[in-house]
Amino acid sequence: MPARKSSQTIGSFCCKCICWTVGLLVLLLGIVGATAGILYLVFKPEIPNYSVDSLTISDLRLNFDMTLYAKFDVKITANNPNKKIGIYYEKGGRLSVWYTKTKLCQGSIPKFYQGHQNITKLDVSLTGQTQYGSTLMRTLQEQQQTGRIPLDLKIDAPVSIKLGRLKLRKLRILGNCLLVVNSLSTNNLISIKASNCKFRLKL
Ligand SMILES: *[C@@H]1O[C@H](CO)[C@@H](O)[C@H](O)[C@H]1NC(C)=O
Numbered sequence: 285m286p287a288r289k290s291s292q293t294i295g296s297f298c299c300k301c302i303c304w305t306v307g308l309l310v311l312l313l314g315i316v317g318a319t320a321g322i323l324y325l326v327f328k329p330e331i332p333n334y335s336v337d338s339l340t341i342s343d344l345r346l347n348f349d350m351t352l353y354a355k356f357d358v359k360i361t362a363n364n365p366n367k368k369i370g371i372y373y374e375k376g377g378r379l380s381v382w383y384t385k386t387k388l389c390q391g392s393i394p395k396f397y398q399g400h401q402n403i404t405k406l407d408v409s410l411t412g413q414t415q416y417g418s419t420l421m422r423t424l425q426e427q428q429q430t431g432r433i434p435l436d437l438k439i440d441a442p443v444s445i446k447l448g449r450l451k452l453r454k455l456r457i458l459g460n461c462l463l464v465v466n467s468l469s470t471n472n473l474i475s476i477k478a479s480n481c482k483f484r485l486k487l
Pocket residue numbers: 396397398399402403404
């Protein structure tokens with residue numbers, strides 16, 4: 285009998301212990317959730333968005349070593365729709381243009397602070413040198429006959445977020461725009477027939 289009694293006490297002690305732990309965890313989760321919810325409601329965060337205004341190809345040629353040299357100029361508009369969140373674009377932001385799986389060129393996004401509900405136009409110059417240029421050039425020229433050349437514009441921007449007075453740690457804004465352009469002729473403004481952009485945040 286005494287043995288049974290003591291096992292009962294241990295049992296109820298364990299149960300209490302588990303109950304407390306679970307209760308505490310639920311409470312903690314509740315507090316974290318509520319804090320996140322309140323922050324969300326107060327700051328109403330929205331992912332910034334970008335649009336591609338123009339694309340100019342200043343150079344696209346085969347070098348003697350059969351690499352393809354590309355120099356593009358891209359004008360984009362960066363929109364921070366947030367009323368209470370500022371965005372620091374940090375060093376290392378990149379913009380790159382891809383044709384299928386090949387990177388044609390890349391350039392740097394300038395370091396700057398974008399305030400609340402600010403729209404900033406950026407002018408980015410992209411350069412690049414790609415191997416197997418002759419095959420690539422031929423493919424591009426063939427594609428040009430159709431008048432629809434699909435290009436991918438990728439955005440990779442490390443940013444810090446400013447909430448009120450608080451500057452938070454770095455996040456990354458990753459974006460991908462599918463552009464369909466009509467030609468690759470140099471020094472002309474190229475008409476962008478379609479552009480479809482998607483953005484996400486990476487913590
Ligand atoms: C947006 O921010 C940029 C850079 O800080 C600034 O030069 C520009 O005047 C701002 N534009 C507006 C509309 O507030």
